[in-house]
Amino acid sequence: MKTKQDTLYVGSLAKGLRLLRAFDEGHTDLSLGELAQRTGLDKSATQRLANTLHVEGMLDKDPVTRRFRPSHAWLQMAYAYYWSDPLIGQAMPKLINLSQELGETVNLAEISGDHIIYVSRLPCKRTYFAATIIGRRLPALSTSGGRAIIATFPEYERRHAIETWPITPFTPSTTLDRDLIATSIAEAARDGFAVSTGQMILNEIGVASPIIGHDGRAFAAVQCSVSAHTWTRERIVADILPKLQDTANAISPAFRAHRAGGA
Amino acid sequence: MKTKQDTLYVGSLAKGLRLLRAFDEGHTDLSLGELAQRTGLDKSATQRLANTLHVEGMLDKDPVTRRFRPSHAWLQMAYAYYWSDPLIGQAMPKLINLSQELGETVNLAEISGDHIIYVSRLPCKRTYFAATIIGRRLPALSTSGGRAIIATFPEYERRHAIETWPITPFTPSTTLDRDLIATSIAEAARDGFAVSTGQMILNEIGVASPIIGHDGRAFAAVQCSVSAHTWTRERIVADILPKLQDTANAISPAFRAHRAGGA
DNA sequence: ATTATATGTATCATAATATGATACGTCAAC
DNA sequence: GTTGACGTATCATATTATGATACATATAAT
Numbered sequence: 001m002k003t004k005q006d007t008l009y010v011g012s013l014a015k016g017l018r019l020l021r022a023f024d025e026g027h028t029d030l031s032l033g034e035l036a037q038r039t040g041l042d043k044s045a046t047q048r049l050a051n052t053l054h055v056e057g058m059l060d061k062d063p064v065t066r067r068f069r070p071s072h073a074w075l076q077m078a079y080a081y082y083w084s085d086p087l088i089g090q091a092m093p094k095l096i097n098l099s100q101e102l103g104e105t106v107n108l109a110e111i112s113g114d115h116i117i118y119v120s121r122l123p124c125k126r127t128y129f130a131a132t133i134i135g136r137r138l139p140a141l142s143t144s145g146g147r148a149i150i151a152t153f154p155e156y157e158r159r160h161a162i163e164t165w166p167i168t169p170f171t172p173s174t175t176l177d178r179d180l181i182a183t184s185i186a187e188a189a190r191d192g193f194a195v196s197t198g199q200m201i202l203n204e205i206g207v208a209s210p211i212i213g214h215d216g217r218a219f220a221a222v223q224c225s226v227s228a229h230t231w232t233r234e235r236i237v238a239d240i241l242p243k244l245q246d247t248a249n250a251i252s253p254a255f256r257a258h259r260a261g262g263a
Numbered sequence: 264m265k266t267k268q269d270t271l272y273v274g275s276l277a278k279g280l281r282l283l284r285a286f287d288e289g290h291t292d293l294s295l296g297e298l299a300q301r302t303g304l305d306k307s308a309t310q311r312l313a314n315t316l317h318v319e320g321m322l323d324k325d326p327v328t329r330r331f332r333p334s335h336a337w338l339q340m341a342y343a344y345y346w347s348d349p350l351i352g353q354a355m356p357k358l359i360n361l362s363q364e365l366g367e368t369v370n371l372a373e374i375s376g377d378h379i380i381y382v383s384r385l386p387c388k389r390t391y392f393a394a395t396i397i398g399r400r401l402p403a404l405s406t407s408g409g410r411a412i413i414a415t416f417p418e419y420e421r422r423h424a425i426e427t428w429p430i431t432p433f434t435p436s437t438t439l440d441r442d443l444i445a446t447s448i449a450e451a452a453r454d455g456f457a458v459s460t461g462q463m464i465l466n467e468i469g470v471a472s473p474i475i476g477h478d479g480r481a482f483a484a485v486q487c488s489v490s491a492h493t494w495t496r497e498r499i500v501a502d503i504l505p506k507l508q509d510t511a512n513a514i515s516p517a518f519r520a521h522r523a524g525g526a
Numbered sequence: 527a528t529t530a531t532a533t534g535t536a537t538c539a540t541a542a543t544a545t546g547a548t549a550c551g552t553c554a555a556c
Numbered sequence: 557g558t559t560g561a562c563g564t565a566t567c568a569t570a571t572t573a574t575g576a577t578a579c580a581t582a583t584a585a586t
Contacts, residue, residue, distance in 0.1 A: 007537075010315045010573070012544065016276035017319050020340065028347035031565060044546045047564075051272045060285045066563060068457045070344040072400075075382060077283065078341035079398030081333040084291035088396070093389050101385060119338060122385070124363060126356050133351070134397070136343030137335075180469050273544070275573065295534060307575045310535075477533060511575075 015041060016045045016049045020058065021262075025130070029062070031068040051188065078135065085110075087211070087220055091251045092120065095222065099124055102240060105131070107223040109145035109208070112137060114165035115220070116146045128201060131225065139166050141181050142174060144196040144206035145221035151188035152210050152218040158185065173198035193241060195233065203228040207236055209248035222248045278304060283321065283333075288393070292325070292332040315361060340404040341398065343356045347504060348373075350474070351382065355512045358485065361388055361510045366505060368394070371453035372408035372471070377428040379409045395486065403478040404444050405437060407459040407469035414451035415473050415481040416492070421448065427441055430503050434460035456504060458496065459485075466491040470499055472511035 018022045022030060022038040030038065036046040050068055053059040055102070059068045082088050091108055099106040099122040108120040115137040130136055140146025141162065150161050160183045173180055188194035196206045206225050210218030224240055231240075267443055280434045285293060285301040293301065299309040313331055316322040322331045345351050349484055354371055362369040362385040371383040383424075386395045393399055403409025404425065413424050419515040430437070451457035457468045469488050473481030 007573090008314045008535085009318060010311050011571095012273050012275040012573080013279035013312060014319050016273065017316075017321060023343045023344070023347060025346040028343075033561085042546060043543085044548095044565095048271045048273050048544080049276060051271045052276045053280075055272060056277050056526070058280060070340070070347045072344075074340040074344040076381060077333070077337040077398070078449050079396060079400075080286045080288070080291075081335075081337040082398075083288040084333045085287060085413045091500040092386075092392060092395050096386050096389060096395070096448050098438045107274055110335070117335050117338060122488065123359050126359060129352055129355060132355050133342060134357070135338035135340070135345075137339060137342075157450035167395065194499040207440065233472075270544090271548080271564085296532085305575060306534095310571085310574080 002044070005134065012049070013040070014052060015045060019046070019053060020051050023070050029067045029131050031065075031067050035068065048148040071104060082083045087251070088119065091211075091220075091222075094250055095120060096123055098243060099224070101243055102224065104240065105225045107145070107225065108220060109149075109223055110220045111140060111142065111146070111149050111218075114140055114147070114161070116143050119220070127225070131201065137202065139168055141165050141167050141178075142173060142196070142199045143223075144169070144194045144199075144208035147185050147188050148194035148208040148210040148221045148223075149182070149197065149218040151185050151194060152212060152216065158189075170200045171198055171202050175199065193245065195236070205231060207232070207244060208238055209241075209245045211248050212252045222251070269502045275312075278308060279316060280303070282309070282312050290332045292328075294330050297505060298331065308325035318506060328491050332508050348382065348389070350514070353382065354474075354483075354485075357510050358383060358385055359487060359515055360452070361485070361506060364506055365487065367503065368488045370408070370488065371483060372412075372486050373483045374403060374409070374481075376490070377403055377424070379406050379484070388490075390488070394464065402431055402465065404428050404441075405429050405459070405462040406435075406486070408446050408486040410444070410451050410459065411457035411471040411473040411484045411486075412481040414448050414457060415475060415479065421452075428504050433463050434461055434465050436465060438455045438462065456508065460491065468496070468499060470503055472504070472508045475515045483506065485514070511524075 003132055008051055011135055018039040018041065020033055027038065032046060032050060034114065036043050039046065040246040041049070050059060054061050054068065056161040057072050058071055060071045061068055087110070097108055105124050105126055105127065106122045107118050110119050117137045121132060121134050140150060150158055153161065162178055162185060168174055169176060184194065184196070188199055193207060193209045198204060199206070204225055205228050206223055208221040211220040211222065213219050224244055224246055226240070281304065282298055285298055287394040290301065295306070295309055295313060296338040298313055299306050302309065304312070307313055313322060317324050317331065321334055321336050324333045350373070358369055358371055366387055368387050368390065369385045370381050371381040373382050380400045381397055384395060384397055403413060414419055417426065425441055425448060430439055432439060447457065447459070456470060456472045461467060462469070467488055468487055469489050471484040471486040474485065476482050485507055487507055489499065489503070
C-alpha cells in the first residue's frame with residue numbers, strides 16, 4: 001500500500017529520520033506527544049523510534065521533563081560533512097584571510113536545489129543569531145549568493161529558476177517581483193557579482209562573487225553582509241568587492257585542480 | 264538473540280545510523296562495499312539502508328562513481344542543534360566581540376562525556392583545517408577547555424576523571440603522564456583558568472576559562488588558541504586572559520538566568 | 527580483444543521484526 | 557479527591573526487513 005519502491009526502501013529508517021527533521025529553529029526540544037504530532041506517526045512508533053535514537057546517542061533526553069533534544073552527535077555530523085566537502089578545505093584559509101582584511105562578516109554559500117545553504121560563516125560584527133550559524137538554507141533567489149550563482153547558468157536554466165524557484169517574504173522589503181530579480185541576476189551576469197538589499201534582514205546589504213566549477217557553472221559563492229547604515233553600494237563596490245572577487249577567483253581554479261587531480 | 268531490550272528498540276533505524284557514523288574525517292566518501300565493511304552489515308542490508316538514506320536526502324550519491332557522501336542535510340542538523348543549545352544564543356555575540364578584540368582564534372567547547380566538543384569556532388589566523396571546523400571531539404584531559412571544566416568538579420569526580428578518562432597521543436608532546444595533568448588541573452582550580460601547550464598541535468598554546476552553571480560546575484569553556492612562536496605564557500596571561508575571563512563570566516550568569524527563567 | 531574480477535543492482539521466499547491497540551503508572555491541575 | 561495529560565510497558569499479529577542468489581555493469585589483466 002505504501003509502495004514507495006519497496007524492497008530497497010527501509011521504512012523504519014525513514015521514519016526515524018522524520019523524527020530528526022522534526023527539530024528546527026522553532027522546535028528546539030520536543031515531548032513525545034509533540035514528536036508524534038509533528039511527524040504524523042502514532043504514539044507507539046514515536047516512542048520506539050525516539051527511544052532508539054536516544055539509546056544510539058542521537059537524541060538527548062531531559063531526565064526530568066522527558067523532552068528530547070538534538071545531541072552533540074548532530075555537530076559531529078557537521079564535522080564529517082566538512083571533511084567530505086572538497087570545497088571547504090580549499091576555501092577555509094582564504095575566507096579567514098578575507099574576513100580579517102575586510103573586518104566584515106564573510107560567508108560561504110553552496111547551491112542546494114533551489115536554496116542556498118551557508119556552509120561556512122565568519123561573523124565579525126554582531127548580528128541576528130541566525131546569521132551567525134552554519135547550515136541555514138535560504139531561497140536562492142532572495143540572496144546575493146544565490147543570484148551570483150544563478151547568473152552563471154545558461155540562459156534557459158536561469159529563466160527557469162527565476163520563474164519557478166520559491167521566494168519567501170522575510171522582511172517587508174524582500175523582493176517578491178520576479179522581474180526585479182531577473183534584472184538583478186542579469187546585472188550579476190554582466191558584472192560578475194551580485195548585490196541584494198534588505199532581503200533577509202532590514203538594512204542589510206549582501207554582496208557575493210561566484211565560485212566557478214570546471215564546467216563554467218558556479219556551485220557556490222563567497223558572500224559578505226554589511227549594514228546599510230555604515231555602507232553604501234558605491235563604497236562596497238570600491239572597498240569590498242575587489243578582495244571578495246580575488247578570494248572567489250582564488251578558490252575556483254584550486255577547486256578545479258582538486259577535482260581533476262583527485263583520486 | 265540480539266536482545267538489546269527489544270520491543271522499544273528499532274534495529275533498522277539503529278543500523279541506518281551506523282551507516283551515517285561510517286563517515287568521518289578519514290572516510291569522506293564511501294562505496295557500497297566500503298560501507299558494508301565499515302558497518303559490519305551484509306551487502307543487502309547496506310544496499311537497502313544506503314538507498315533509503317539517499318532517497319531521504321541524507322546521503323548524496325555520485326552518479327558516476329556511485330559513491331555515497333554526506334549531504335547538506337548534515338549541516339542542517341547542525342543548524343537545528345544550534346537553536347536547541349541554550350548556551351549558544353547567549354555566548355555567540357560575546358564570542359564575536361572577544362575574537363575581534365583579541366584578533367586571535369576563539370573557541371567555545373562543551374563537555375561531552377569524557378571528551379570536549381567544539382561547538383563554535385571563530386578562526387582569525389590560518390591553522391590546521393581541523394582547528395577551523397565545528398563538531399570536533401577531543402579528549403577532555405588533553406585540552407585547555409577540558410581541564411578548565413574538570414577543575415570545577417568536586418574533588419572525587421575530578422580525580423576519577425584524571426585517572427580514567429582517555430588520552431590519545433596526537434603530537435610527540437601530548438602529555439600522557441596523568442600526574443602532570445593532575446597538576447595542570449589543580450592549577451586551573453586554583454587560578455580559575457587552564458593552559459595547555461602542544462597537546463593537539465605542536466607549538467600551539469591553549470588558554471581556557473570555564474563557563475559555570477547554576478550548580479557551580481562548569482559545562483563549557485571559552486578557549487583561545489595561539490602560536491607559541493609569537494606568544495609566551497606571561498603575555499597570554501597579561502593580554503589575553505583578562506578578556507577571556509570577562510567573556511566567560513559574562514556568559515555564565517546569563518545562562519543561569521536562562522535555565523531558571525526559561526519556559 | 528577476451529577473460530576475469532570486482533562492484534553495483536535487482537529479485538524473492540521466509541520469518542524475524544516492527545507494529546499499534548491497549549493497559550498501566552505517574553504527575554499536575556482543578 | 558478526581559480528572560486529564562502524558563510517558564511507559566506489554567503482546568498477539570502480519571507487515572516488513574532480511575540475506576542468499578542471480579543479473580548487470582565497470583575495471584583491470586592477459
